[in-house]
Amino acid sequence: MSSLKSYGKVDEVDQMRLDARRKTRKRIAIVAVSSLILVIVVVAAVVGTTRNKDHNHNGNVSQSQPAFASIKAICDTTLYPGTCYSSLSPLVNSTNIEPDVLLKLSVVVAINELSKASTLPELKNCSELIDLALDHLNDTLSSAIGTDLVSLGTMFDDLMTWLSAAGTYQQTCIDSFQENVLDNLKMSTELTSNSLAIIKGFSTVTDSYNQRRRLMSVARSDDMPEWLSGKDRKLLQKTKLAGGIKADVVVAKDGTGKYKKISDALKAVPDKSKKRFVIYVKKGVYYENVRIEKPKWNVMMIGDGMDRTIVSGSLNVVDGTPTFQSASFAVFGKGFIARDMGFRNTAGASKHQAVALMSTADQSVFYRCRIDAFQDSLYAHSNRQFYRECNIYGTVDFIFGNSAVVLQNCNIHPRRPMTGQQNTITAQGKFDPNQNTGISIQNCNISPFGNLSDVHTFLGRPWKNHSTTVYINNNMAGFIDPKGWMPWVGTSAPDTIFYAEFGNYGPGAVTKYRVKWKGLKFITSKQASKFTVKPFIHGDKWVKDAGVPYKSGL
Numbered sequence: 001m002s003s004l005k006s007y008g009k010v011d012e013v014d015q016m017r018l019d020a021r022r023k024t025r026k027r028i029a030i031v032a033v034s035s036l037i038l039v040i041v042v043v044a045a046v047v048g049t050t051r052n053k054d055h056n057h058n059g060n061v062s063q064s065q066p067a068f069a070s071i072k073a074i075c076d077t078t079l080y081p082g083t084c085y086s087s088l089s090p091l092v093n094s095t096n097i098e099p100d101v102l103l104k105l106s107v108v109v110a111i112n113e114l115s116k117a118s119t120l121p122e123l124k125n126c127s128e129l130i131d132l133a134l135d136h137l138n139d140t141l142s143s144a145i146g147t148d149l150v151s152l153g154t155m156f157d158d159l160m161t162w163l164s165a166a167g168t169y170q171q172t173c174i175d176s177f178q179e180n181v182l183d184n185l186k187m188s189t190e191l192t193s194n195s196l197a198i199i200k201g202f203s204t205v206t207d208s209y210n211q212r213r214r215l216m217s218v219a220r221s222d223d224m225p226e227w228l229s230g231k232d233r234k235l236l237q238k239t240k241l242a243g244g245i246k247a248d249v250v251v252a253k254d255g256t257g258k259y260k261k262i263s264d265a266l267k268a269v270p271d272k273s274k275k276r277f278v279i280y281v282k283k284g285v286y287y288e289n290v291r292i293e294k295p296k297w298n299v300m301m302i303g304d305g306m307d308r309t310i311v312s313g314s315l316n317v318v319d320g321t322p323t324f325q326s327a328s329f330a331v332f333g334k335g336f337i338a339r340d341m342g343f344r345n346t347a348g349a350s351k352h353q354a355v356a357l358m359s360t361a362d363q364s365v366f367y368r369c370r371i372d373a374f375q376d377s378l379y380a381h382s383n384r385q386f387y388r389e390c391n392i393y394g395t396v397d398f399i400f401g402n403s404a405v406v407l408q409n410c411n412i413h414p415r416r417p418m419t420g421q422q423n424t425i426t427a428q429g430k431f432d433p434n435q436n437t438g439i440s441i442q443n444c445n446i447s448p449f450g451n452l453s454d455v456h457t458f459l460g461r462p463w464k465n466h467s468t469t470v471y472i473n474n475n476m477a478g479f480i481d482p483k484g485w486m487p488w489v490g491t492s493a494p495d496t497i498f499y500a501e502f503g504n505y506g507p508g509a510v511t512k513y514r515v516k517w518k519g520l521k522f523i524t525s526k527q528a529s530k531f532t533v534k535p536f537i538h539g540d541k542w543v544k545d546a547g548v549p550y551k552s553g554l
Helices: 012-021 028-054 067-075 081-091 099-117 121-144 149-174 179-216 230-237 262-266 525-529 533-537
Strands: 249-251 277-281 284-287 290-292 299-302 309-313 329-331 337-339 342-345 357-359 364-367 370-372 378-380 384-388 391-394 396-401 404-408 411-414 423-428 438-442 457-460 468-472 498-502 520-522
Touching (some): 067 081, 067 099, 067 179, 081 179, 099 121, 099 179, 121 149, 121 179, 149 179, 249 262, 262 277, 262 290, 357 364, 391 396, 423 438, 423 468, 457 468, 457 498, 498 525
Parallel strands (some): 249 277, 290 329, 299 337, 309 342, 329 357, 337 364, 342 370, 357 378, 370 391, 378 396, 384 404, 396 423, 404 438, 438 468, 468 498, 498 520
């Protein structure tokens, strides 16, 4: 079996080899042209079904396209049409099949293929990532079952997020192995990508329907993500635990709580609970690697301040821990909230990848937290995430991953790297153009931590071919390299990336000498607004009575 490399980013030489193997992903022009065909097919199917149900009394019942023609039209919108057609056509035994059924079948074949791959001994070190991918595929399928095309329109945000994450887990596994093992997940990643392309195509058909729903909805002014319940808002609104928050358990190093270790307190959290479980962690440094496991839903962890309640670890790649497993604090369970906490990895710059905080939890929120390390400090791995008023420190690629994440009103502090290294704030990992992922940094303060006058510091570099990063209305100090962005390999970047700047100010925001990449855009306010909280991480759903001043738009 090939040796395991660090989960996460591969080095530049490996990236060039991987890119060469994946040239088929560059069929963007085909996808754009074929999407129109998909719209026509879907509309025809929906209208045809309606007419059949209405029993048109003139006797002219609309004739649906043959099933195989429908499959081909839909598969032509994917990145892997051959894989799509060959996987779906054997499952169809009728002359007429609804497009939403094809979506569900595409997820089924992806689950079956990934399940088979999970039994391969070559992939045993990736078992956790494969399990997470299967969970997200199964969530997609279970949510889609029993719904028609129009009903699916209310679930697009969720379905796109889960399918994007399922692909990201598999890609993280692929990045972890030598090249001769890549083929073990080739088919399952293509099938997952096809499902993502199909559901993205359906969104075009129901967009007008959803627009009508948005216009009819009541305007709200609080800007809190809708996954926070009214009780959660009230909890976040409190400034002190004594002010009214009732903790389910208390952790204290001095013995004044029920537990002395955070990991022990997490054992008391019920699995898959829809009720918020509050853990109060008193001041102190907790030397432990904490994991909020995937069955631990709706955990809220509250400390005494980002510089007073600190989780500290030192796992790192150089000493043999994969990047994905090196986090001092790792979150898998959905609906997690942290407030007034510090997360740090003390391995140091010489240990390379060493994560302080890793979240792969959908709908996770971090408020007034400190994320402190060197290379790869914050691993925003996948799903939807929000960070508000956090302090983030690091050197190389220290905000990275493939989630849909907004960082708002944060302090971002590059620090001194190893001698000869250059700082890169972001390394976004979008590899499939249909994924709804990217890093959006809004209203933040970007300034050096220490003297960086002799260090080149860049806004980011493209980890993957569709890397997406947007800086909106940030204050940038003069230490930012005038070129702004750094290539991953060579002297340029793929044309397929989307890097954008809008409304930034300060001496580091001057764009006159920025790199001349096709993928770097200086966007309008209308374009920038697409990467704000409301449209980017959860559509138009917000809740009332926010206790924390989240900003939904520009």
